[in-house]
Structures are given as structure tokens and as C-alpha cells.
Amino acid sequence: MxxxxxxxxxxxxxxxxxxxxxxxxxxxxxxxxxxxxxxxxxxxxxxxxxxxxxxxxxxxxxxxxxxxxxxxxxxSSSDHLSRLRFFGFEGLETDFGSLGVPWCRTKHDRTVEWTTKDLIKGLEEFVPIYETRPIKNNMYGMGFDHSFGLWFITRWLKPELMIESGAFKGHSTWVLRQAMPDTRIISLTPRHPEKYLKKGPAYVDENCTYFAGKDFVDFGNVDWGKVMKKHGIKDRSQVLVFFDDHQNELKRLKQALKAGFRHLVFEDNYDTGTGDHYSFRQMCDQFYIRGGGHSCIKDSDEGRIRARRKKFWEKAVDIDELCGPGEAWWGVRGQMRDDFNHSNKAISYAEHFKNSRFVESVLDVYWELPPVAGPSLTHQTRYDPARASSPIVEDGRYGLFRRLGLSGLEASVFNGYTQMVYLQVSQE
Ligand SMILES: C[S@@+](CC[C@H](N)C(=O)[O-])C[C@H]1O[C@@H](n2cnc3c(N)ncnc32)[C@H](O)[C@@H]1O
Structure with missing residues (x-):
């Protein structure tokens, strides 16, 4: 694959x-x-x-x-136009990536095979599928952007086995199932999704092995040799692992490498200064990358731009939020967060730098899913476009947005974008 x-x-x-x-x-x-x-x-x-x-x-x-x-x-509605003006998009110019979009360098400068054209074709197919989702309101779980990203990547890779860590009510299990109708899923999640069925919509898959409830085992403690044998998997490079469990992504990367998995998707690839776990975006935020490395001076260009943007975008962070004691800006105010922010560790800049070098030494591919569409189309108000790459459907392309069926979706489903990332890794 x-x-x-x-x-x-x-x-x-x-x-x-x-x-x-x-x-x-x-x-x-x-x-x-x-x-x-x-x-x-x-x-x-x-x-x-x-x-x-x-x-x-x-x-x-x-x-x-x-x-x-x-x-x-x-x-297009007058609402759409006034929103463009509200965000200063005169002449339909948007400011995606204006504060820089840090990314992880890879070993051989390779990237993915798919193009924007493939993504647009994928969207055309995925929107009607998404409309049939069993969990309509997936608060605390994936919204539209990442559901599309997971479906698209999985369908492209065509894995022989899918592993998911963090299922909640089962929406991501359902997305994996739409991408690969007949492929086995292994789902690791402390609470079995069937428990949610008592209170409302949830999804339980028939072709899935659940390590949940009393059978729950953390990804890092699974005997993968035994599990792969049981599922008839001889080549672990044919397995796709999806993480949405809010654990330190450096820890998960090391565990995945040890188990011999090569294709990984991380749902919440939080930007520096945000989120409840240490992420690849944070690790690769370094001075030598455009948009990487930060100064804690409030009156700097970055400081002033951030202060302004915070007024418009809920998840934007200003210098006060970005910087912790001793002007520590890396991770979240100098902390390497883990386990839903329940377990944190202060790290030095030297450690943070060493982490990024380790990540770069095992990366074959690093690909951040772009947002599906610009905010003047989706009306999303959370993530700051200045820290995201250009969307698949750019602001001003309302005709395409409508033709793809995206205008029929509720605005709230576009609010959960956090730079989902696909990694291909290997240890030489
Ligand atoms: C954000 S939710 C997952 C959302 C889900 N993927 C979706 O799209 O709807 C995070 C899930 O991770 C689970 N979780 C917590 N600790 C975990 C761990 N160590 N391993 C796997 N899952 C964990 C939580 O119980 C929760 O169900």
C-alpha cells in the first residue's frame, strides 16, 4: 500500500x-x-x-x-459578504499561513502522492457519506475536516488492518468503516462505545475487536506480536494506526516504532501554546522552520499580530498565553503535556530541540491535512487561519463549496480543525 x-x-x-x-x-x-x-x-x-x-x-x-x-x-448570502469584510478579506484575499505554518522535516524530502485535485474529488464523494453518520452531534469528537481527512487517507492507503486508539462514541470507527468496508478494526478505548448507546447515538462495529471496558489495554502495553498473529498480519507496514487518545505524541511515536508500525495518523496535532498533549506541530516548531521559534516580547511584530488575531479567533493565542516562566514558549508554556493535560512535565529548550531532531530522524513523510474550506465559507470561528495551510476550497470559491455539498452542513462541524497529521515513519 x-x-x-x-x-x-x-x-x-x-x-x-x-x-x-x-x-x-x-x-x-x-x-x-x-x-x-x-x-x-x-x-x-x-x-x-x-x-x-x-x-x-x-x-x-x-x-x-x-x-x-x-x-x-x-x-451568495449577504452574511457571507459581511463576514468577509469582518475578517478583513477585502478582494477575497485571506491570510492563511501569515504567521507561518511549522512543519516537520523528513529524511528524504518526500511527500504524499495525492494532490488538491484528489482531495476535491474525495470531498465530492465524502459529503453524502458524512450526511449519513449515526452520531450527528459529535461534541468532543471529530468534526467534518478530520473525518474527511481520516476517510481520505485510509481509503488511499488501503491498509490490511486498522487500529484506533481513542474511540469515544465510535464516530471515528464509523469513518474507518466507510473507508474500508471489509477490513478488520482494532479499537482501544477505556469505555466501550456500546455504553453510550444507552443515552443516545453511538456506533459499535461488527468487524472490530474492542480492547475496551475491563479488556482495555493502553496502546503502549499491547502485545502486538500476539495480536498481529491472531489477525493474520505478517507485514506491519500494511497496518494503519489512528491516534485520537490525547496522549503525548512523542510517546506514541516511540511505541509505534517499537511495534513496527509505519503509517500513523494523529487527530489532534495541536499548535504551540495550545492543547492537552505534546504534538508533532509543537515538536517541530523550531527557529529554523518558517513560523517556528517565538519571542516573548509583547511589542514585537508577532506579539502585536497575535494580540489582534486573538480578538477574532477563539483558539488563537497571544504572547501572554504562549509564554510561560522564563520566557518558555515551546510545547505549552514550556510544558510537555500528556494524557489530557493530567500529566505534565516542564522541559528545557534543549530537550525540546532534541525531541524534534529525533522526530526528523525517523520521518519519511509528514503531511498536515489542510482545512477543508476557508472561514468565510464555513463560518468557523475557532482555529486561526494564520497558523494553518491554505484550505482545499479557498475563500471566494463559493460555487465550488456549494457544488461539493459543503454549504448544506452545519457551521459547527467545521469548528474542530487541529491540523490532523499523517506520518510515515521508519527506523534505519
Ligand atoms: C477525543 S475522544 C475520541 C473521539 C473519537 N475518535 C471520535 O472521533 O469521536 C478521546 C477518547 O480517548 C479515550 N482515551 C483516554 N485515554 C486513552 C488511552 N490511554 N488509550 C486510548 N484511548 C484513551 C477517551 O476515553 C475518549 O474516548
Missing amino acids: LERVLSSRRATPVSDDGDEAGDESKTRKHISVATRVTNYVIRTGHLWPCLLIGLVIVLVTSFVYHTRDLVCISA
Whole structure:
């Protein structure tokens, strides 16, 4: 499964059979046809009538084009327009990534195979599936962006076994099932999802082995040799592990490497200064990465921008929140959080730096899911676009947003974006 995920980051290749030469000859052919037409027009004395007809065509096309624009704008709601102005999106310009988007460097500079076009095609397919979800209000669980991300990645990888750590009422189990209808799932979660059925909607999967309730075992304590044997898995690189258990992601990475798993998805990849566990985004937030490393000076450019943005975005953090004692900005105010913020440890910058070097030494691929759509379309108010990569459906593309069926979803389902990340790892 994995081989097809990867592609090297390199310039557009020139094929061995001389594609470039082919393109050049095509251009040459166009020039000679144009030259021949011009020669004919001049020779026959039809130059002025042709120019006049050309001018009329340009005027008519331009009129039709602008009228269509007016129709599109009036079709989108006035609410949509006022929101654009509210966030300062004059001229539909948004500010995704304006404060930098830290990312983890990989061993060989490889990235994923899929493109934005694949993601848009995926969205078209996933929206009607999402509408059939059994748990409509999944508060404290995944919203639309990450549900789509998990479904898309899983379907692309086509694993032989899916492992999930942290199921809550079972929404993510249901998403995995939609991606792979016949593949076995192993779910590790302290409270069995069936317990939630008594109070309301929940999802219990028939083709899933639950380590839950009295049978619960933490991912780090599972005898994976025994479990893989029981499920007939010979090659652990054919397994996908999904973590949504709010544990220190460095700890989970080490446990996954030890067990020999290579494909990992982490749901909550919290930004620096936020969240209840140490994340990859936090670990790779280093001075040598764009948007990485921070100064605790309130009056710095970053300090002033953050203070302004905090007024608009609920999850944005200003310098006061970012910095702890001794100007410690890494992790969350110098803390490496774990287990839903129940267990924290202060770490030095040197330790934080060492952690990022370790992560980089085992990473083959690091891919953060972009937000599904810009906030002027989704009306989300939580995550700050300044710390996120450009969305799949960019602000201003209301036609596409509507065509994909996204305009029919409630705004609240877009509020849970926390940079879900897909990692491919190996230890050499
Ligand atoms: C945010 S919820 C998961 C949401 C779920 N994936 C969804 O999409 O709806 C976190 C879950 O992790 C569970 N959890 C807590 N500690 C855990 C651990 N050590 N291992 C696995 N799950 C754990 C919690 O009981 C809770 O069900």
C-alpha cells in the first residue's frame, strides 16, 4: 500500500522520450498556422473587417463574464459578504499561513502522492457519506475536516488492518468503516462505545475487536506480536494506526516504532501554546522552520499580530498565553503535556530541540491535512487561519463549496480543525 503514497518532491520531470521537444514542435506548428492566416488576411485585403469582428467578440465576452460575476455574488448570502469584510478579506484575499505554518522535516524530502485535485474529488464523494453518520452531534469528537481527512487517507492507503486508539462514541470507527468496508478494526478505548448507546447515538462495529471496558489495554502495553498473529498480519507496514487518545505524541511515536508500525495518523496535532498533549506541530516548531521559534516580547511584530488575531479567533493565542516562566514558549508554556493535560512535565529548550531532531530522524513523510474550506465559507470561528495551510476550497470559491455539498452542513462541524497529521515513519 505504501509505495503508491510516496512521491519525491522534485521539479516537473522531463520524460526520457523528449516531451519538451514535443511541446516545442507543437508551439512551432501554432506559429506557422497563425502566420499563414495573417498572410492570407493581408493578401486578400480583409484586415479591417477582421479586426472589427475581433473587437465585437472581445466586448461581448467581457460583458457576459462580468454579468455572471454579479449573479454569483448576489447568489451568495449577504452574511457571507459581511463576514468577509469582518475578517478583513477585502478582494477575497485571506491570510492563511501569515504567521507561518511549522512543519516537520523528513529524511528524504518526500511527500504524499495525492494532490488538491484528489482531495476535491474525495470531498465530492465524502459529503453524502458524512450526511449519513449515526452520531450527528459529535461534541468532543471529530468534526467534518478530520473525518474527511481520516476517510481520505485510509481509503488511499488501503491498509490490511486498522487500529484506533481513542474511540469515544465510535464516530471515528464509523469513518474507518466507510473507508474500508471489509477490513478488520482494532479499537482501544477505556469505555466501550456500546455504553453510550444507552443515552443516545453511538456506533459499535461488527468487524472490530474492542480492547475496551475491563479488556482495555493502553496502546503502549499491547502485545502486538500476539495480536498481529491472531489477525493474520505478517507485514506491519500494511497496518494503519489512528491516534485520537490525547496522549503525548512523542510517546506514541516511540511505541509505534517499537511495534513496527509505519503509517500513523494523529487527530489532534495541536499548535504551540495550545492543547492537552505534546504534538508533532509543537515538536517541530523550531527557529529554523518558517513560523517556528517565538519571542516573548509583547511589542514585537508577532506579539502585536497575535494580540489582534486573538480578538477574532477563539483558539488563537497571544504572547501572554504562549509564554510561560522564563520566557518558555515551546510545547505549552514550556510544558510537555500528556494524557489530557493530567500529566505534565516542564522541559528545557534543549530537550525540546532534541525531541524534534529525533522526530526528523525517523520521518519519511509528514503531511498536515489542510482545512477543508476557508472561514468565510464555513463560518468557523475557532482555529486561526494564520497558523494553518491554505484550505482545499479557498475563500471566494463559493460555487465550488456549494457544488461539493459543503454549504448544506452545519457551521459547527467545521469548528474542530487541529491540523490532523499523517506520518510515515521508519527506523534505519
Ligand atoms: C477525543 S475522544 C475520541 C473521539 C473519537 N475518535 C471520535 O472521533 O469521536 C478521546 C477518547 O480517548 C479515550 N482515551 C483516554 N485515554 C486513552 C488511552 N490511554 N488509550 C486510548 N484511548 C484513551 C477517551 O476515553 C475518549 O474516548
